[in-house]
Amino acid sequence: MTANWRGGRKPKIDKAIHRYVFRLTDAENARFLSLYEQSGLDNKAKFIVSLLFERKINSVIIDKGAIDYCTKLSQFFSQFRAIGVNYNQIVKILHTNFGDKKTVFYIGKLEAQTIELANICREILVLSKKFEGEYLIKNEHL
Incomplete structure (x- = not known):
């Protein structure tokens, strides 16, 4: 040893x-x-x-901001669908209760509001795509 x-x-x-x-x-x-x-x-x-x-x-990261964003967007979509239902009801009421002149006049006003709503929807779509591209997709890789 x-x-x-x-x-x-x-x-x-x-x-x-x-x-x-x-x-x-x-x-x-x-x-x-x-x-x-x-x-x-x-x-x-x-x-x-x-x-x-x-x-x-697998790890799950919960992003409160993204959840809030999706919730608000879903709520907006629900309101938008309700507006579409109301729009159809208004057009039907105009045709059944008013003469041609008044119907054309009110539909013209409704059309102007619809164009404004369509512009707002385009802005929301652009902002949503920007949010997804800059924020959500980057966080998928974390």
Whole structure:
């Protein structure tokens, strides 16, 4: 024997020093033990580490701003559909209750308001595409 030998195990190069503790219910523990036995591994710690790092874990990032934006846009779409229903009802009422001159006059006014609404919708569409292009698509890659 040499004089430098102290006995014992060789020291590990990268020691596992970080410890995590968690608790399981009886049902969860039974499921855990079943999975552990099926894995064929001889060490529960190795089994847990393999579960953590060998399986893909999906992360979900919830962006409140994007959710609010989509909610407001959905509400606007609902209002827009309601306007379309009202528009059809108004045109039907005009044709059944008024003469041709008054109907043409009121439909002309309605048409002007419809053009204004269409312009607002175009602006919303442009802003939505800009928002998606600059904000939502960039955040998909995070």
